[in-house]
Amino acid sequence: MSETANLWADIDDAGYWHKPEAEDDSKKTAITDEDAKPEPKPPLVKLSSGTFLEPSMGFEYNKQCRVRIKVDYLDESAKNMKKVNFSLFSKYLGKTENLNVSKDGYEQDGYAEADVILYYPSAYDEEKDKNAVYFFRSTHCRGEKAVDSMELNMPQPLHFVELKKDDYDENGADKYNKEKDGDNYKEKQVVTELQKNLVTLGFLADGDDVTDGYFGDKTDKAVRNFQDCAIKTDRMRRSKGKIEKADKALDQSEPDGIVGKKTADEIDLWLRKDWVKPQITLRHGEYDDSGVQNGKGKSGTDDHHKGTPVVKAQENLQKVEVYTGYAVDGWFHDHMYDALKQFQEAAGKGEFLIDNVLTDIGEKLTGYVKGSYCPKTQAYMEKVVEKKGVVPKPSKPKWIEIAEKEIGQKEIKGGDKDNPRIIEYHSTTTLKAKHDEVYWCSAFVNWVMTQAGYKGTNSAVAKSWKNWGKNVNKPIYGAIAVFDFGNSGHVGFVVGKKGKKLLILGGNQSDQVMKSLFKTDKIVAYIVPSDYNDEVSLEEANEQFTEANFQTTR
Structure with missing residues (x-):
């Protein structure tokens, strides 16, 4: 019996186990209530x-x-x-x-x-x-x-003040050097408070230039937009990001830009209810009515949005040229998610192509949720679409430019001759093979990455690339695709897609450097250098390419 088992041998033996002897209380040190109290922390x-x-x-x-x-x-x-x-x-x-x-x-x-x-x-x-x-x-x-x-x-006595365009308060008078009297002057900070409330509700952009105490064009537009929303019953709580229905709407036939008692009370109601401008947030996996019609989900679920907001987002993504080759189907799928992140990355820099000229549009997108079609992203995209801007195409990774120049290098069949370029590829691995018919896909990738300034795996084994750099876990432009065919493998660069197949630029594909179409079921990793942070979506290939498999990489 093991030592551990012996420790527990007496558990079921009534004649073996006995109660431990009681401790001698006389030997214990008494703990008083005073001793048990923690030392009070002094107020700071x-x-x-x-x-x-x-x-x-x-x-x-x-x-x-x-x-x-x-x-x-x-x-x-x-x-x-x-x-x-x-x-x-x-x-x-x-x-x-x-x-x-x-x-x-x-x-x-x-x-x-x-x-x-x-x-x-x-x-x-x-x-x-x-x-x-x-x-x-x-x-x-x-x-x-x-x-x-x-x-x-x-209750306290009220002093309600109606506000309209060209009114200003103490702040507005000080900022714009106006007289503190007359019909348009309002005491205290009534206009400034109105502007701050409109910022809170999402109808006025944040900033010192809009909370200036002057009821100008921006404030007038914000009030009218608020009234236009409040006349309807659609509401959205800040915390939920979903449209709900209010019991009552603003009792007004149309927006007039005047903040009377009804509009002022409605603004207060929105603040109490934590309602904001109804701009829904779209997230990965959600869908709209069009998505329901296309069989992407059921109506009335938490992922369902009424109307066609996802379709509108997809159309805008098409206009800025990041969502190309995909259906406008009302479903926020992986391709839409990748396209949106590509737009947000460009928006974070604030530069877009307008009439084929890289243009700084004057502001950058900040404070957004990555991969989420949130109100800030929506508003920014609308500005870019209005300016007819498109997302600049990212430059090719240096290693892809190098690899493309090698297209056409092939083995020399028959005789004792070998392609010296392929022998040069072999020189970057520890195998240092002397013949071009020795499997050379990993040698090609090693040579390309070395030329691009990286230290490769130095191995002729294709699957050695699985533990190199970092795995992005999905196909992106320029990633090194690692194939596992069981006892052997293959490796090459992802440069496009066609349907459900990937376009791979690699060596030893039909005995040469070429682009070939591969199924993805044998790919076990998508690798990029550790310092590479771009995430470029794949474009649909328009040309015809040869389909490849395990045999064509031997």
Whole structure:
């Protein structure tokens, strides 16, 4: 019996096992409650002077307002601990209630701020009492203590201000040197707050030039766009990225660009509901109504989008010339995913071909989700399409340019002569074969990569390339395709496709350097150099090429 087994031999033997002897308590050191208490950490932050910041049009029930707390650091080490939590409470009919509104704010210039919504207390009854009191409690992970703010008595008098084109507030007056009086001047920061809300809702691009306090053309267009969306019932929550239906729409026949009480209330409703401009995000594997018709999925699933947004995205990808040779079928498949990433990579540089001239279009795409047709990517693509820009074709990898110049090199059949060029290929492997009829596909790839400035595998074995560089796990232009035929293999460069077959540029294909079509079932790796980060989609080959197999690589 093993030593391990002996350790457990007494488990089932009632006469063997016995209870361990009790420890002598007199020898133990007593642990008091005082000893068990952890050493309290000294406070590093002091919070004080919590206040509600009045919105430009006054405090209202069920509307958003901003809260602020003063933050003092008691130690230099705490200055990177900027987060403060705000919790909202109400007092109504003698009862204090936590309204379950918890927001984080971050210290900047000595204060932390956050936006909260003044929700009605749960027992609120206008007929019993219209009055309620609000306060917020601020906490910090290393604060002295939780701090309650000053109280806000509701309701408060309102001072609603209608806004329209050419109105401006204090910020607009200061920025554009305008008089702080007249019909178009509005006190406080009412226009600036409107612009910030439109940015939050996605109807106005972010930036200092748009939140300037002046109700100009951009703000007018954003208000009209908001009204046009709000008149309909389609809504989209920021967190979901899917269209949903609202119970009610903005009670207005058509957009007029005027922010009256109805439009202002609708903006507040959108902020409370976390609705944003309905621009859906399309992701890999999803499909639209056209995709359903083409048998790509069922209607009503989480992956299904109503209408034809995927079709429109595919059409735009065609216009910028990255989605070529594929069907516009309403399905976000692998080829569309690759095409979209190619567009996003170009958009990140901000350069496109316009009338065959590489042109900087003035801005770069930032903050996007790679491979996702998100609102930022959609808006950027629409600009590129409007300018009739196309994605520049990537330059060929250096090794492909070298390999293409070798096309036509072939074995010399019969006699004692050998092609010296193939012998040169062999010289880059440890085998250093002296005859051109010795299998030379790996020698060819070694020679090409050496000429391109890389150190190859130095091996005449095709499958040695499986562990070289990095495996991209899919066919991309320029990748080294490694074939495994069992006892032997083959290796060559991916340069295109035709249907479900790949076009491989390689040596020892029908005894020469040529491009041949191969099935993909024997390919075990797609290899590129470790420092190569381009990902170029494969184009459909228009020419006719010979089909190859194991026998043609012998």
